[in-house]
Amino acid sequence: MAADEPVGTDERPLRVAIIGAGPTGYYAADHLLRHTAPVIEVDLFDRLPTPFGLVRFGVAPDHQKIKSVTAAFDKVATHPRFRFFGHVELGKDVSVDDLRRHYHQIFYCTGAQTDRRMGIPGEDLRGSYPATEFVAWYNGHPDFRDCQFDLTKERVAVVGVGNVAVDVARILCRSADELATTDIADYALEALRESRVKEVYLLGRRGPAQAAFTNPEIKELGELADADITVRPEEAALDELTRAALAQNPDRATSKKVEILQSYAHRPRTGKSKLLVVRFLVSPVELLGDDAGEVTAIRLIRNRLVATPTGTLQAKPTGEIEDLPVGLVFRSVGYKGVPLPGVPFNDDWGVILNEKGRVLDSQTKQPLVGQYTAGWIKRGPTGVIGTNKPDAAETVTGMLEDLARDIHLRPSDATPEAVERMVRERQPQYVSYQDWLRLDDIETRRGKETGRPRVKFTRVKDMLAALGRA
């Protein structure tokens, strides 16, 4: 075929590599494959053998409804111009240069794979963990399945009041019977069955109106079978500045959130075996430990709210100190993106350097030809799963505009066969979509036997063995 023939025809489709098979990868594939002019072919890569990223490894096991979005992703995967290459890692099995040899466009959507630090003394004591690790562990992520959390401790602090902190607190407070009907990893179910955790503290540095969690999530915490919930009345009360801000800009969701939290302040304990305490206006300043280097307490400083020049309300320490005895600490103060080898990165923000999804050269800050990004690695760890749909669409719009202007990579061999040859050579154990559907079938069949949505494979070698590979 002639090299000067336009790209995007039946004879010479636009070939796109998407890196990361989480929700954003599927939304991007869907947006791209809906087009018939130009004709587009998509190869979706993931470093793990299983697709769905955060839907499989981030969404809490007791939130199965949210996971049903994978049905739409499976539908995208039936498209004849879609292929999946699981267990193929960018930077290890293939490089950006390899992709440039085979694709017209490369799309990075690898999410935010690590945690933000609190930056306080004692943060690395034994018993202090990023919430991201605990979440990945109970969800059966192969890289985290061997983590150990000492659940013999009776008191646990979860720092942060976002939805991830709520997930962690809820999983710690659920009874084994509640968890046994979910797709939580087997080993996590066993460990949580033996858990001696009795009190869980969710720690917010600002007030109830500024809490990042959403209303259905905080409401759900008040409906747990075996845990009571409480908030200190003085911490649930609104300060003058928040009250003035709400009077000026009424916001129903925020008012409702405060109302729910204040109702918890007046709820009597009903004798459930666990207690969930939501605290506000406290910041951790240090984790205290014993001689063995294990966490024994979290030192908190009381805050008050002050207005910044932009009008947002910020926590300002008052100097009043409190030590809260706890044996476990989960730090849930946000996720952070990890750089991809060979892709320009903004370290401060933890995102790929980009403008509306076009990857920028680190030096010139001009768009790099044929390289794009979307999702958390583009904009940071915010929003719900569906937020990534319009975000991916924005990037795809830019990709199609660039194609129309004939701006794309000039691969030396853009055939699908050449990619398959390369992948087979670099990672002979790669997992196709057909392979994944077999694993999915085994997992769901194993689940049916025990009344659960699925029993997950949590080791790559077990997945490969189930596929009849060595």
Ligand code: NAP
């Ligand atoms: P998040 O919503 O950004 O919450 C982070 C929390 O950490 C905030 O309360 C923040 O307080 C606090 N924080 C940050 N730095 C801190 C520090 N140094 N000391 C004390 N507290 C600190 O992040 P996330 O919970 O990781 O969630 C990420 C995204 O996933 C969010 O958009 C979330 O809604 C979404 N998600 C949704 C669901 C769901 O829909 N069910 C479940 C899980 C996650 P400030 O506000 O004061 O900064």
